[in-house]
Amino acid sequence: MKNIIEVKNFKMAFGDKEVISDLSFEVKQGEIFGLLGANGSGKTTTIRALLGFYKPTGGELLLDGKKYNPEDTQVDIGYLPEERGLYRKESVIDTMVYFGELKGVKEPREWALKYLERVGLLDKANEKVEKLSGGQQQKVQLGLTIMGDPKLLILDEPTKGFDPMNRRLLMEIIEELHAKGTAVIMITHYMDEVEKLCDRALLLKDGVARAYGTIAEIKKEFGGKSLDQIFVEVYGGENE
Amino acid sequence: MNSFTAKVAKFEIIRQLKKPAFWAATLLLPLLIGGIYFISFISTKDVDTNPTLDENTTVAITDDAGVFGPEAPFVINGDKEYGIEMVKNGEVDLYFYIPKDFVENKKAEFYHISEGLDIFNYDGNILKSLLMQDAATRVDELDILALTGGFEIVDNKITKDGEDSNALGKAIIPFAIGILFFMFIALCGNRFLLTVVEEKENRISEMILTSVSPRHLIVGKIIAMLVLGLIQILALAIPVLILVFLNRDNQLMAPIIAMIEIDPLAITLSVILFVVSSVFYAGTCTFVGSLVSTAKDASSFIGPAIIMMVFPLYFIQMFMMSDPSVVVQIMTYFPFTAPIALMLRSGFGTISTVEYLIGILVVAVSSVVMTRLAVVSFQKNAINFGMALPKWLKKERKKR
Numbered sequence: 001m002k003n004i005i006e007v008k009n010f011k012m013a014f015g016d017k018e019v020i021s022d023l024s025f026e027v028k029q030g031e032i033f034g035l036l037g038a039n040g041s042g043k044t045t046t047i048r049a050l051l052g053f054y055k056p057t058g059g060e061l062l063l064d065g066k067k068y069n070p071e072d073t074q075v076d077i078g079y080l081p082e083e084r085g086l087y088r089k090e091s092v093i094d095t096m097v098y099f100g101e102l103k104g105v106k107e108p109r110e111w112a113l114k115y116l117e118r119v120g121l122l123d124k125a126n127e128k129v130e131k132l133s134g135g136q137q138q139k140v141q142l143g144l145t146i147m148g149d150p151k152l153l154i155l156d157e158p159t160k161g162f163d164p165m166n167r168r169l170l171m172e173i174i175e176e177l178h179a180k181g182t183a184v185i186m187i188t189h190y191m192d193e194v195e196k197l198c199d200r201a202l203l204l205k206d207g208v209a210r211a212y213g214t215i216a217e218i219k220k221e222f223g224g225k226s227l228d229q230i231f232v233e234v235y236g237g238e239n240e
Numbered sequence: 241m242n243s244f245t246a247k248v249a250k251f252e253i254i255r256q257l258k259k260p261a262f263w264a265a266t267l268l269l270p271l272l273i274g275g276i277y278f279i280s281f282i283s284t285k286d287v288d289t290n291p292t293l294d295e296n297t298t299v300a301i302t303d304d305a306g307v308f309g310p311e312a313p314f315v316i317n318g319d320k321e322y323g324i325e326m327v328k329n330g331e332v333d334l335y336f337y338i339p340k341d342f343v344e345n346k347k348a349e350f351y352h353i354s355e356g357l358d359i360f361n362y363d364g365n366i367l368k369s370l371l372m373q374d375a376a377t378r379v380d381e382l383d384i385l386a387l388t389g390g391f392e393i394v395d396n397k398i399t400k401d402g403e404d405s406n407a408l409g410k411a412i413i414p415f416a417i418g419i420l421f422f423m424f425i426a427l428c429g430n431r432f433l434l435t436v437v438e439e440k441e442n443r444i445s446e447m448i449l450t451s452v453s454p455r456h457l458i459v460g461k462i463i464a465m466l467v468l469g470l471i472q473i474l475a476l477a478i479p480v481l482i483l484v485f486l487n488r489d490n491q492l493m494a495p496i497i498a499m500i501e502i503d504p505l506a507i508t509l510s511v512i513l514f515v516v517s518s519v520f521y522a523g524t525c526t527f528v529g530s531l532v533s534t535a536k537d538a539s540s541f542i543g544p545a546i547i548m549m550v551f552p553l554y555f556i557q558m559f560m561m562s563d564p565s566v567v568v569q570i571m572t573y574f575p576f577t578a579p580i581a582l583m584l585r586s587g588f589g590t591i592s593t594v595e596y597l598i599g600i601l602v603v604a605v606s607s608v609v610m611t612r613l614a615v616v617s618f619q620k621n622a623i624n625f626g627m628a629l630p631k632w633l634k635k636e637r638k639k640r
Contacts, residue, residue, distance in 0.1 A: 051450060053623050079450040083623065085443030090255060098251045102244065102451040144447060 001028040004064055004152050004183045005050065011058035012045055012207070019045055020207035022059070027200075029151075032174065032184040034194040034201035034215075036227075038235055042207040043187045044082050047154055051079065063152070078150035080158055082187075084141055088130040092121065092140055095129060096147070103148035115143045119169065134161055146173065149180060156187045171197065191227035201227075203234060210234045244452050248460025249467070252435065256468050265427070266472045270479040277483055293366050298332040301367070305342035312374050320349075327351045336367045409501035411587040417510040418583035420473050421517055425549050428469040432525030433538040433545075435461045436618055440533045445622040454619040458530075462522045462611060469518065509596055510586060516604040517579030521549060523610030524576075530617040552581040559584040564591075572599055575606035 005027035012020035020042045027033045035043045048054045050061045052068050061067070063077075087095050093112055100108025116122045119139045124132060129140065138161060146153065155174075159167045174184055174197060188194060194201055194215070201218060203211040211218045211230065222230045256262045293299060299314045302323050308315050316323065323335040330353075337349040350364040376384060385391050436458065439445040448457065487493045528541045552559065552571050559568055559581070571577040572585060572595070582599040585591035591599075 048446075048623065051446075052619070053446065053449075077450045079447060081446035083443040083446060085447075087255075087438070087444065088442055089259075094251075094255070098247070099447075099451055101247045101251075102448075141447070144451075 001030060003027065003062075004029045005185070006062040006065075007046065007050070007059070008062075009059035010046065010049065010056055010061055012042070012049055012054060013057045018057070018207065020049075023204075023207065023209055024059075025202050025209065025212055027152075027183055027185060029183050030178070030181045031199040032178055032186060032197050034198035035185055035187045035204070036189075036191075036194060036201055036231070037204035038189075041204040043204055044156060045207075046204075047079075047156065047185070047187070051077070051154075076148070076151040078145040078147070078153045080141060080145040080153075080155045082156040084138065086129045086137055086140060086144075089128060091126050091128055092116065092132070093125040095140065096143060099144045100147050103150075105148045108147070111147065112143065115147075119143070119166075135163065135166060138162065139166070142170065142173070146177060149177065150182060153177060153182050153184045154187075155184065157189070158186065159188065159190060159193065167193075191231060195227055203230070205234055242456055242459075244456035245460040245463065248452060248457055249463040252461055252464030253467055256431075256464070257471075262468070266475045270475055273476075273483070274479055291362055291366060292369055297334065297363075297366075299334045299336070299366065299370075300326055300332040301336045301338065301370070303338045304340045305338045307338060307342060307371065308374050309378060311377075312370075314370065324351050327353060334363055334366060406499065406501050407589045409499040410503045410506060411589060412496070412500050413502070413507050414510040414583065415587040417507075417514050418580070418587060420477060421514050421579060421583060422550065423476060424469050424473055424518055425521060425546055427472050428465060429521070429525055429542045429546055430539065431468070432462075432465050432522050433529040433532075433542055434535055435465055436526050436529040436614070437532060437535055437538045440622065441535060445618075449619070449622055454622070455615045458526060458615045458618055459611065462519065462526060462614075465522055466518055469522075505593070506586065509593075509600065510583070513579065513582055513586075513596075513600050513603065516600060516607055520575065520579065520603050520607035520610055521545075523607050523614055527610055527614040527617055530614050530621055533621075548576045550580055551577050552584055556584065559590065560588050562590050573602050575602060578603050578606075 003026045005025075007023060007025050010020055010023040011018065023042070023046065035046070037043050045054065046061075049056045050063060050068060090098075093109065093116075096112035096115070097108045100111055105111050113122065113125060116125050119142075121132075121136060121139060124136060129137060132140065142158065145155070153174075158174075159170055162170060171193070174186075178184055178197075184197075186193065186198060198215060200214050201211070202209055203218070211221060211234070213221070215227070218230065219225065219227070222233065225233065300316050300318075300323055301308070301312075301314045302318060302320055303312075303315050316326075318326075320337045323332075323337060326332045327335045333352060335351040337351070339345070339347070339349070342348060348367055350367065352361075352363060354361070372388075379387075439448055452460075484493060484497070488497055525542075525545060528545060529538055532538045532541070555567065555571070558565055561568075564572070564585070568581070568585070571581040572591070574581075578599050582591065582596060582603075586596060
């Protein structure tokens, strides 16, 4: 399968502090890839470098075979970042239509209304975003991320703050996109989500890859332990 | 226009137009101008400052100075006390007393029944019209013109070649465009700063920058802000033009309107300068906005940004001189002061076309550079949720 992401010998330092050391991995087209690690392990930094927000100190980060160029608006990415936000004073529908237009969705209003109906927010379509609860806003953000069926979906802790019902809904949406051939990178702390959804994963600690491969390969490498146990073993029982 | 830029511009324009605050800011000044005009119109309509005597008003005058001719009506033989008594008794409505020393002191007295403040009563001026009418029976029209100055002087300024120069007439439109630019700076600066802060303040910059490039985003926002600025300027200019049109026969307005000379080259250059200056100002504000992360941080920069642009106004007298000083030359070609400096020199007619074109080129190039800087800075600082300060300044802040 073709690689949609290739990270080769990636190094990243902020001032004198090196946060990523010689990291290499690939994400294949159509797979769900788990990027795992405790807070500060370098997951978000890797994604931000991939998307051009940070300039890497060394190595190469390729997206669809090319270095990501922010000027190239044709790259088909849906990114739900760790830092979440919306235009608070705008209505839900206006925000979604705007993003839909930018992402080239043919009928953004219809798409948005259909999505809002699915996630139970149709009655909030004309509400200002600031009037929505945190969970409702997160659903809107997810909608903006998946608009236009992107080729690559990057979700940084997508279920953070979701109740079990909404987590299940999110899982369904991810699986649907996966079935359409979308590659998904999931940054998460929930190992059950990884075991259930991900084809392969990378476990980072202090910017260094500690485990990498299919879920089965990783488990085998750690003597058949569950991902939860592997996480605890790698971090030596440290608190996150 | 690229479709992404157009989409961003459309979104930004529509969302601003939906805000009541935008319309409040846009219409406040025109409403204020209209209100002041209306009040002054109403008050001047009701109050006649030069009333003439009507049939129902009775007048008596005691002329101790002898300024009226022998045939003058209203002049009585009684003294001042007698005249005042006539008013009190209701025999006459208005009584004037002209004392013996009238020519030296140039003061006459006016008595009439009054209740309340009565501050808008100009009936006293009836004496002036009566005196004029009486004097007109004794002197010819030429003398009246000479004494009253009731004639117009047509000002004909000519060049050394003997052609009509009309420098002031030519300057009116460039100056008006300059005033519009000043209004643009004052009205739109804050919005320019805030437009890029919003993405960072709302933590939406990462999401938006994976949907649209920073170049398209910033250029789209600048275009939107320019369009909105234009709407605000038009909202201000149209009522003013209407008022000018309504008062085109007014004593003050008519000579000014008659003086206006349409110089196509000067007007074209002024409009080009207005456009490039607006883009430069928008680019500057957007660049500054991209360095900060909150509206509060941004608001502290708007003052200095405006001061920089209007700096030449503090040296306005220097711009009137036909031989420009070094300071004027520097301000003419320094990008931040150039817009106003060029507008002033164009208005005062102290700049050649070539110099003016060079100045416009400087501002145009600077506006492109500034817009590019804003794009790069926004991309670089998109996820910097603090203020983008140099390292030494950050260390200083930390120490404190």
